[in-house]
Amino acid sequence: MKFEAINFTCPNCGGYMIFSPKDGEMKCDFCDTIDPIEKGDSETREHDYYDGLDLEENQPQLSDDKEISCPKCGGSFTTQPHILSSHCHYCGTPTITKSIRSITPESLLPFILTQKEAKERLHRWIGSLWFAPTVFIKYFRGDEELQGLYIPHWSYDSSTHSIYNGERGDTYYVTVRQRVMVNGKEEFRNVQEARINWTPVDGSVSLAFDDIIIGGCETLPRALIESISPWNVGGLVHFDQRYLSGFEAEEYSTPLERGFEYAKDEMSRTIRNRIKSDIGGDEQRIHNVNTQYDDILYKNMLFPIWTATFKWKDKSYRYLINAQTGRVAGDRPYSVAKIAFLVAIILSILAAAIYYDQNRG
Ligand SMILES: [Zn+2]
Numbered sequence: 314m315k316f317e318a319i320n321f322t323c324p325n326c327g328g329y330m331i332f333s334p335k336d337g338e339m340k341c342d343f344c345d346t347i348d349p350i351e352k353g354d355s356e357t358r359e360h361d362y363y364d365g366l367d368l369e370e371n372q373p374q375l376s377d378d379k380e381i382s383c384p385k386c387g388g389s390f391t392t393q394p395h396i397l398s399s400h401c402h403y404c405g406t407p408t409i410t411k412s413i414r415s416i417t418p419e420s421l422l423p424f425i426l427t428q429k430e431a432k433e434r435l436h437r438w439i440g441s442l443w444f445a446p447t448v449f450i451k452y453f454r455g456d457e458e459l460q461g462l463y464i465p466h467w468s469y470d471s472s473t474h475s476i477y478n479g480e481r482g483d484t485y486y487v488t489v490r491q492r493v494m495v496n497g498k499e500e501f502r503n504v505q506e507a508r509i510n511w512t513p514v515d516g517s518v519s520l521a522f523d524d525i526i527i528g529g530c531e532t533l534p535r536a537l538i539e540s541i542s543p544w545n546v547g548g549l550v551h552f553d554q555r556y557l558s559g560f561e562a563e564e565y566s567t568p569l570e571r572g573f574e575y576a577k578d579e580m581s582r583t584i585r586n587r588i589k590s591d592i593g594g595d596e597q598r599i600h601n602v603n604t605q606y607d608d609i610l611y612k613n614m615l616f617p618i619w620t621a622t623f624k625w626k627d628k629s630y631r632y633l634i635n636a637q638t639g640r641v642a643g644d645r646p647y648s649v650a651k652i653a654f655l656v657a658i659i660l661s662i663l664a665a666a667i668y669y670d671q672n673r674g
C-alpha cells in the first residue's frame with residue numbers, strides 16, 4: 314500500500330525541521346531556525362469504550378507494509394504497517410505518514426530529554442552495574458547513538474461494582490498445658506496459643522478508576538515498558554505531526570479490548586485490597602469476585618522513549634529511557650570473570666581469617 318510522506322520545511326533555508334526537545338519547538342536541523350508549534354487547549358477527550366470497539370471492527374484491514382515515497386529525494390522504501398514516523402532510507406529526511414487505524418492518537422507527551430541527556434542517564438545507570446562486563450560499559454560510554462521513539466499507550470477509566478464471597482478470620486486465644494524442661498526437670502506450664510475463627514461473609518464494593526495507563530505496543534517487552542513508568546499525563550498535549558518529526562513513532566498494536574484486559578488485571582488488585590478491608594477481621598479469604606465494569610472510557614496516546622540495543626555473546630540487550638522522566642530500564646549482563654574475582658577475594662579473606670584464628674593461641 315502506497316503512502317505519501319510529509320515533512321516540515323525550514324522557512325529560512327529549505328532544509329527539514331525536527332522537533333527539538335531542548336526548545337520544545339520545531340528547529341531546523343541545518344540553520345537552527347526555530348518555528349514555534351501552536352499549542353491549543355491541552356484538554357483531551359475520552360471516548361466511549363464500546364464505540365471504540367465498533368471503530369476497530371469496521372476499520373479496513375491493512376497488514377501489508379507501507380510503501381513510502383520520500384517527498385525530498387523521491388526514493389521509495391517500505392516500513393512495517395504500524396510505523397507512523399520514520400526517516401528516508403536514502404537521504405535521512407523525516408517521513409511522517411497517516412495512520413492505518415481508525416483509532417488514532419489524539420494526544421502525546423513531547424520529548425523532554427535530549428539524546429545527550431538520555432545518554433548521561435544511561436551512563437550513570439550502567440556505571441552503577443557493578444558486575445557488568447567491561448566491554449559493555451565501554452560500549453555505552455562510547456559514541457553509540459540512541460533511537461528516539463514514540464510508543465503507543467492506552468488510558469482507561471471505569472467504574473466497577475464487585476460482588477464477593479469469602480471468609481473472615483478472627484484471632485482468639487486458648488490456654489494449653491505445655492511440657493517444658495527446666496534445669497533437666499520436666500515441668501508443665503500454661504501457655505496462650507492463637508487460633509483463628511473463620512466465618513463466611515459476602516458483600517459488595519464499588520470503585521471508580523481514572524486514567525489507568527496500559528502500554529499499547531507489542532513490539533517491545535511489556536515488562537520493560539512498565540519498568541520505565543510512571544508517566545506524568547499532566548504533560549499531555551494535543552497530537553500534532555510536528556512532534557514526531559525527527560523521531561520514530563509507532564501506532565498501537567495492542568487492540569483496545571486486549572488493553573482493557575490488562576487494565577482489568579490492574580483494577581482487580583485494587584478491588585481485592587478493598588474487599589479485604591471490607592471483610593475486616595484479622596485475616597481474610599476471598600473465594601469469588603464478580604465485577605461489573607461500567608462507564609468505560611479510553612484515550613489513545615503516544616509517549617516518548619530513547620532506546621539502545623547492545624549485542625554481546627549472541628544475546629541482544631535492550632535499554633529504554635523514559636524521555637519525560639529519565640528513568641532507565643533494561644536487562645543486565647553479568648561478567649562471570651568479575652564475579653569470580655570477587656568470590657576469590659572473599660574466599661582469601663576468609664582463609665586468612667581462619668589461618669589467623671588457628672595460629673592465635
Ligand atoms: Zn534552515
Ligand SMILES: [Zn+2]
Nearest residue numbers: 383386401404
Ligand atoms: Zn529521501
